[in-house]
Amino acid sequence: MVSVAAQWSGMFAIHVNEDGAQSFSRLDPNGYLPPFTDNLANRAAMAAGIRASWRTGGGTLTIAGHGADDCAPYDVLINGERTHRLPAVGLHRHEVDLTRLAPDSLVQLWLPHYGDFTLKQATLDGASVTSAVEEGPRWITYGSSITHCQQADGPTQAWPALVAAANGWQLTSLGLAGECQLDPVVADTIAQTPADLISMCVGINSYNASVFSERSYGPALQGFINTIRRAHPDVPLVVISPVLSLPREHKINEVGWTLAHYRQATADVVAVFQARGDANLHLIDGATVLTEQEALDRLPDTLHPDTAGYAIMAERLAPQLAAALL
Structure with missing residues (x-):
């Protein structure tokens, strides 16, 4: 059994908190000008467009984190089709059974696009799991x-x-x-x-x-x-x-x-x-x-x-x- 952690696309920087949770920035954190850009920094920390991709013939996708009351959900896609939409409000943990996938299926996890949010875990466990490299312009x-x-x-x-x-x-x-x-x-x-x-x-x-x-x-x-x-x-x-x-x-x-x-x-x-x-x-x-x-x-x-x-x-x-x- 192989466990592969998410490799994220669509962000500029990742910060690991003291408790090991990840938060994201879509802008260069060195460019902020507090307090004038504090609300801008808050919006840039929301995970719009941030996602990870794996190739696998099956396994279990585990997602854990914490989202504010207005936090958008996660989306899980298999070969480009959305198969799961999972809540991200409050403390949460999801285990998604992907054991019946065709060989070399593409699994994508899209993070909540809106709301204050931190991620504790995003891993895909299976017999043959690899991170997928995105292609295209x-x-x-x-x-x-x-x-x-x-x-x-x-x-x-x-x-x-x-x-x-x-x-x-x-x-x-x-x-x-x-x-x-x-x-x-x-x-x-x-x-x-x-x-x-x-x-x-x-x-x-x-x-x-x-x-x-x-x-x-x-x-x-x-x-x-x-x-x-x-x-x-x-x-x-x-x-x-x-x-x-x-x-x-x-x-x-x-x-x-x-x-x-x-x-x-x-x-x-x-x-x-x-x-x-x-x-x-x-x-x-x-x-x-x-x-x-x-x-x-x-x-x-x-x-x-x-x-x-x-x-x-x-x-x-x-x-x-x-x-x-x-």
Whole structure:
């Protein structure tokens, strides 16, 4: 019997606590600026997109950890199909019987994408178990709660996970609920991370928090893109402007801008880079990702898609993002 511990993908760093439990960071911990980035660090510690893969003909998957009351579940996939969704709230331990698998089956464990969470154990025991090496283009995607996908029923139903599965990509998800504010630590993390494709959906958090004005939003986005470009000068970079949020489209925030203003400013910044010769920088108009009727039907709080809404986003975005790699 062989016991193989999880080898994680989709994170920047792992911290082992005093009790041996693991916590994760999707951003470079050295880049934080306490106390200003404390909430950003909290969101980056949530395990969105973090997963492990094994090859096996059968065995027992053991998972143990602790999750907050709002913690999302685990997803277990066998050969790409979800077979188990397991709760991660409170202290927990799960043993998943996988004894009847076909030889060389691919087992994937996706950690809870939302909620404070630590992991005590993730091992697969069996007669012939090995860690599986992921293949395919490496994709980094950055964004707000709409990329973090708190409202998705499980981690593999977040739109970045769906796009990665559809296109055969290795995902690094930098969805940071409420914290997509063009922070230097995020740009620096992307700069340090190998990538074949980078995407970013920006503007909605800046609107909601009134963080950037007409004077400051464009230069902040410019600086963020410049940091990425110094490290990844030729990697396709796709900028997605804010998706529709009908009550916010023409409602002025505290700095005098509407969501439509942030969408137009995002497009204008991309146009400047393109005019200066960046042929690998692309724009997706976020207003086309969901129709107005879908925004009414699939955004229960007028801001965040539900699980079906995230599936629509994935269906629309998967081919557009794939086109940037051609």
